[in-house]
Amino acid sequence: MERIGKFQGEKLFLQAIFERSFEAITIIDHQNRLVEVNSSACELFGLTRKELIGKSLVSLFTSPVEQKCQQSASSNTVLKGLFLNQGKTIKKADQKTKQNRLEEQVSSACPLEEVQFRHPNGMIKTVEYSRVEELLPNYNLLVFRDVTNLKRAEEELQRQHQRVKLFSEVTLKIRQSLQLREILQTAVNEVQRILKADRVLIYQVLANGTGKPISEAVLPEYAPILGIEFPEEVFPKDYQELYAAGRVQAIANVHDPQMGLAECLVDFMEEWKVQAKLVVPILQNFKSQHDPLWGLLIAHQCQTTRTWTDFELELMQQLADQIGIALSQAELLENLEELVTERTAKLQEVNSNLQQEINDRLEAEAALRRSEEQLRLIANGLPVLIAYVDKQQCYRFNNEAYQTWFGLSPTKIYGCHLQEVHGEEEYQTIRQYIESALSGQMVTYEKDSIFQDGCVHSLNVTYIPHLNQPDKDQVQGFFALSSDISDRKAIERMKDEFISVVSHELRTPLTSIHSSLKILATGKLGNLSHKGQRMLRIADEQTERLVRLVNNVLDLQSIQSGKIKMKKKACKATELMIEAAQTMQTMAQEHGVKLFAESVAFVVWADRDYIVQTLTNLLSNAIKFSPSHSTVWLSAKLEAQEPKTAIPFVTFEVKDQGQGIPANQLENIFERFQQVDSSDSRKKGGTGLGLAICRHIIEEHGGKIWAESSLGGGSTFYFTLPALTQKGGDDHQR
Template sequence: MGSPATLATQRRRFAVAAPSALALLALFAFLLQPGFSLATRQAASGAGLLLAGVLGAVSCGARAAQTTGRRRRSWLLLMSAGCTAVAANLWATVVGADVVTSPSAVSNGGIALALALSIAGLLMFPSVRRRGADALVMFLDGAIAAGAVLVICSVLVYSELLEATASSPSERWSDLLFPVLDIVLATVAMLLVLRTRGADRSALAMVAAGFLLYTVADLTFAVLAAKGTFEFGGYVDLLWIGGYLIISLAAWYPSEHTDAASPGVNGPGSDARATVLVFAVLFIAGVIQVSVRGDHLRATEAVLWVALFLAAAARQTLLAADNAALRVDLERRVRAQTADLRRLARQNEVLLTSVGDGIYGVDPAGRVTFVNPAGAALLGYSPDDLLGKVAHDHFHAPAVDGTPYPSDGCYISQAIRSGTVAQPEEDVYLRADGQTFAVEITASPLLDDDTVRGAVVVFRDVTQRREVERMKNEFLSVVSHELRTPLTSIRGSLGLLAGGSLGELPERAGPLVTIALQSSERLTRLINDLLDIERIESGTRPMAVTVLEAADLVATAAHQIEGLATQMRVRIEVGDTSGRVLADEDRIIQTLTNLLGNAITYSEAGGVVHLEAREQGSEVVFTVRDQGRGIPAEKLESIFEPFEQVDSSDARQKGGTGLGLAISRGIVEGHGGRIWAANAPGRGAVLTFTLPSPRRPGAEPGAVARQSSRPTA
């Protein structure tokens, strides 16, 4: 068995096969016109039947090679039927048999076998699984279709055959055998259309159409042959040729290669199509009965019509009962789902009402669609007052000078535009009475099948928290200032003692004074760091921003930290440096020494710390890379928070206050830059920050200085 072709390949093949089949049919229709001689028409009929039969057999064989299971067996049976019919026609031609006056028994037997194989092939195709009333309706559809075909054949064919055939019973049964097989074939072909669904339906409908056309040709031939008026080389032969070509074309129709029967689920139009097909055949049978017989009915025909009407009535009764049961079941399911939706809506309403934080939702235009009672109370409104209002314009507080912030930069617009969650940030909201209060918000997009329908914002009043932070900062500032003065005296006195200015110390006192001096220096650094943090958070730390060479900043920082590097036996390696920056020289050198100090502290003896600066577009990127133990992934963000360290034991083993990176972040962000941490491939950590270059739009020294005056923590 060959590998199944893709749908695209099947479509290309069908696009070639369809016009080719139409062209062949048109050619033989032209050659069978009465204007040509009888010999020409008979030669054309013989060639057409042979060619169409061979094409049908080859096409069915090709389709069988591309399928599996029952479908493969069905197409193989149809291929065998085509080969048998071609062989029977060739035998009749070889022995010189006349299909009317002196038919060949071998040829007739071959044609009968071909019809039987075709019936078996059609019955073999996988069909829809039917159960209960649906299966009974399909059975009645088949019975009605078969009865209608039998009525048509009884009126048009069998009456003519019974009147025209010889009186010998054996000859009469021989003449009636082919019409019986044709009736069975036509009935099975119609049932094939009724019992299939999905992608195979079009291809099998073409197969059924081909066999129906073949059946019409056979029955027409039987009547004309019985009357002695059949002439080989006429349009009846064109019906046979057309049937073969339609079956050939069906074998090339694109379809999925699955062998499983389709589940018994009917689409909206399935019952309608079946009803139209069944009653169309029944209507045609009635028209033929009235047109040919008039008001004269034979007993057998009357029995057939009574059975047909009873079957049709039973079919419609079953459909009505099944539809009524389906409607009742659907109504029950709708009621159950409606109750579930109401319960879920009530549960969501209770959740929103019970939450202490404010929650409101907006549509894509930013208009409020819902707000919980806690959120409305925080804003000083009732929930109904806020519905339909644009959130950004209505209660987002303007800047200090009264200028409203642009809505495009609002976190709500960003969440709707990007479809991502806006990380917690702080904002200022405006109450109904005009007072403002600080809030912490999180904005999340409302997604419906990857389509953003709006956003949900959760906000919390952080006024008290800010007040606590302000009191904490004031306390730290006061304590730090109060400690600095006596600590300076203590440090100076210890320095005099350790330096021998007051005489040589006893042997046991020297180490103690050295330890006390180192501890006082460490305490001084801690106080200075605390003061730096307080100034950064309050925005009172001045900056003298000028245009500086990145190479000078790197060289100065490397020189200042060289003593610590020598002490720790770590080598500092300065890489490529380029670009100019707008920065406060002292603050950036402080940042670089903080980063270099951390890298040296956490490097092993003999390690290398790499420092470089590269210009990228409108900014300069500074990078410090060490060969230490690296930073855990969960700490890459939090290490920039005050008093945060990779390991709690680092403060005891490595020293340090846990404030260096927090100060560095405040300095960098105060310059309008960014700072982040990452792990180097293999081992070590990479600390990177950016500073604006003079080429960045709006990056003049005055603008950077104004930016640095805003709180950043």
């Protein structure tokens, strides 16, 4: 029975590998028919498993094989070794089927690692394959890997390499000229040679706005332009400004009205028999920022019109840039030549390494070791504690900060149990967090530790579970990250004390100001003008908002400091929801929003006043940010037991139809003074503290609060409270 169980386990294991493999795995019989395929094979060939089973392997590769055989009669085809029944006798030519003729071609071919076939969508795909003969009697296994994208990348790389090489050759010829005249003449000669243009010239723009050609390469049958000066009207100021801004003109037909050429320029083109032209500005970085234009690099096609390609435009632009550099740094040509040679060598080295990386993927182990060393160097350089603990709670990695902070050498504590390193007392304190991390939960907590300097430091500790990739439920261990937050704690204490003092000092005068404004509003001290009444109303609203802000700050400070103790008791969820809805009903009517509260029969263990405050805060936000004639829903539902506490809980929901919250702000809105749109919130009376207070109230109850939203689709706020069962109620009473 044990052997049977082991066999079944191995069978399931092999079946899982077969089905989840990213490689296309097929099993064929001695007649080259497919008898089993995995899902990756179906995806690769674009057919369902039902369509593939029983299909001849030859039929999948017929067109590519025939094409390949025609292209390489001397070097044979790629598929020898793909079909495994080559030893069979081939019938006479007049008796052969199409399949037998194909297999004869295949059996005479030399073995290669790649093969092509036509996908049902029409795409030609390239795959690598490997085989295992006689996997079972009369059955063979073939494993295919799609390398189509790699082949395309190689081809694109070759094209880019050719372009870089061509550009480098031309640039090198330009740089090899030591005199400016030679540089310019070399440039026009090479451009004419590469583009096969009828005329290529370099036109210099003079300081007075006129210009003249200073270098030219032209075919004998066309008149040269070199030596002719052109008046300002032929090259006006607005054209200079366009070219100085980097404009490139690629004109396929100078007589085409859509090209937008001036009539005088068209006449000039006709005089020189120009049918198409390409103009690229030559800019210099040493010239004035307002006048960087030195001249133009121009190509003419005189015999016929011509559509200029992107490559030609790119080459002309790059050569114009090189000419600009040569003009501004002619005295450094020798150094520039060395730099071009060095750059070319570097590009060739990069291309070679890239191709080697594409073709050879067998260096994973060496790359892993290099990566591990780099990570170790980074970890040792960071001012935080970094460790890895396995599932037996033993250290498997520690950075050098352990030596600096605690005097613990990473080599000495390697392999040691956490209890052995930290001691029994501290281990029992952190044990619950360790067990949570090993159960697959990320844990963050704070603790105080004594460093080598003898001082007590506050640490923020985070445990990140290390999950096995194939099986996400298996935890291999966890990463421990600890950072020193002593300075932050000190600043937070100073900040909290400052906020508390300032808020208390503000409350009394604000209350007096608010009361005085209320008395003025009654008219007992005299009537105000309409403008005065409006200003008084604004002052009253802003004073009330400031009082609310101060009260919220004090409430939040009291909850965070632990001065307020929650008086928890059994509360009916429906009563809490109804009380909050009634409180906010007036506000809802003013905004034209309907409130809907669902009746439920759950009982929670909570402080009634603080939960009502939480619900009213959430309802207030939902109403303020909802459009008129919309609905806000308040509901609750009983959830399953929490895994850690085994206690059921109730989830409250406040749902609106507002504008929604961006996904990247769903976490930040629960922080102090955080608002999605501060300007909009000020209009609606927001302080930026309501959600922060709600979060602290819910966390004091042992629950959690979060939000889900989509832009334009409204928002839903959730929070949980422990549900009160009969047994739970007795426990709480005790």
